[in-house]
Amino acid sequence: MVLGPLPWRKARTSPPDPFEPAPFARLVFQAPVKLLLYHAYHMITSLRSVPTPSKPPIRIVCISDTHDHAIDEVPDGDVLIHAGDMTVDGSIPDIQKQVDWLSSLPHKEIVVISGNHDTYLDPRTRPSLCEDQRAGTIDWKRVHYLQHRRLSLSIEVEPPSSDNEETDLLARETKSRRLRIYGAPQIPACGDMNVHAFQYPRGRDAWSETVPEDTDILVTHTPPKYHMDLSLPSGMGCEHLAKEVKRVKPTLHVFGHVHWGAGQEVVWWDGCHDAYEKGMRIQSRWFQGLLNPYLWWNTFRVVYRGLRELIWDRVWGGKATHTIMVNAAQVYANTGKLGNPVQVVDI
Template sequence: MVLDSLPWRRKTDAAPPDPFEPAPFLRLAFQAPVKLILYHAYHTITSLRSAPTPLKHPIRIVCISDTRGHIVDDVPDGDILIHAGDMTIGGSVPELQAQVDWLCSLPHKEIIVISGNHDTYLDPRTRPSLRDDQRAGAVDWKRVHYLQHRRLSLSIEVEPPSADGEETHLLGRETKSRRVRIYGAPQIPARGDMNVHAFQYLRGRDAWSETVPEDTDILVTHTPPKYHMDLSLPSGMGCEHLAAEVKRVKPTLHVFGHVHWGAGQEVVWWEGCHDAYEKGMRVQPRWFRGLLSPRLWWNAFRVVYRGLRELIWDKVWGGQGPNTIMVNAAQMHGSIGRLGSPIQVVDI
């Protein structure tokens, strides 16, 4: 008798969980209990802090990503519309052109677009994977600013917000021209076939250091930075080298997508609480799932201690340190294949 044919030998190898799907809370509590405490302590404390104060003449940024060939209904008005990649499913020229035509029909003053890993045609390395009819011709970008490792400086005419609800374009209201510097880059840690999915690099490789101009106001990438809106537990699907680059530059706004379940906004305060959070999340516990890791417990303590100090400084004395508003603008609701996440709007 062949042992492999016995019933008790069948289905012993379960498929590994998809890292782009959220892990159940109970599994996280069993696998990484200290990191779970650290993660929720950090996000609870930082959520209590005051929101960054926009300038007197704010610029309204409307953020979307991962539309995958769909047309988004009821896009809010704003000064700048940003699409952070994955405009299409297959990445063909007709798909891309359809998305560009839709974006150009929207009333926003400026439209910024980068590529995502599904936008195959835009990466010369993956373009040959398309059929001849899918890559015939070229994309007419019209008034869309397509950024591929490129910096753009825009001058935006803005008006102060109305205190009483009146229309802000009424005669006599003060207007001001504000210059905003935007940098866009599409590369992501590998996810899928490197010959089909665009702009990928091997996970762990540094594709970011010293690439973003220091005076960048708005950074647009397709991948999230590691440990921020990227399904951070148990391991995080963002890029650690991008996270270090964002910390170096400290843009006012960072827009991305790619990890659909991470959709939303958060403010990162570049202070001691955040430093302890990232150091703790990087710890790889070896024994008893981190319960006996002094480094992990120490950083969890520092998150609470430094976070409470910074919260008191904010609430009592009104102090606000350097910060970046991070926006995961993915429109796809998880992996269900249809839109569902809200459009993100930020005033800076």
């Protein structure tokens, strides 16, 4: 008699889902030094000063991965950005519903890019839809759709009110600020190349020298590698995008795709960050990196350079160039339901 595979044996041999966070115990066993490196970097950088926005500030409201849902309460702001995956199946009717909802919101400007689930928007994956799902066109209304495209916006901003009414009346002149936004949807492959849109083979460079140098806000669907992308044990973001963001250093980088990574962080482009990324890139299979001197050296550099930068910031008031990174995914984990907060940033 031949027995089929036992359920427990199948569960033990199946690979873990890379879009689910690895259990802490497994990380302690598989990547103990990288776990230390990761937490040392984020603990030190979290103690640094909050970046001061320009005056008057522009409020950016960031969402992503709504997957056919309409958010009941979207915070007020000057610009609303949607970083892709408006839908689940990517048909014209589903995309149009999202566009109709977005265009009804009161924000001055609305900017949208595609995600891998927005199938119709990629000509390569469009044929996977039924004919009735890809018949017709999308009416973008007042929504700016960016697909490897740059957009320049002039935003009228009123200075914040003061306690002195007379001074306030004289000073409250509306000022105009210009924002340069670049949006691109491509992601490292994570599914069927004929169904999921804008994919490229993982490891291929689809980013170098693609983002204009004067970009203020970069909008992508994929995260940069090692930033809000389930960085341990390997990271689901793109290493080539990470290099491109470092080259351009936009004020704000908005993305989504990895639902578990939702939130904000400030990346300071200094020696601490360089050591963090160098350490995270090291592949060491022997003894889980415990005997790798380069990994330990970069962990030490993160602590040493991080503390130096922290003192320079907090004691001397020094400021390094930075980028605010926002993973704006709205669907919580892989539940298919809204649960993550809307991200708001003043720049």
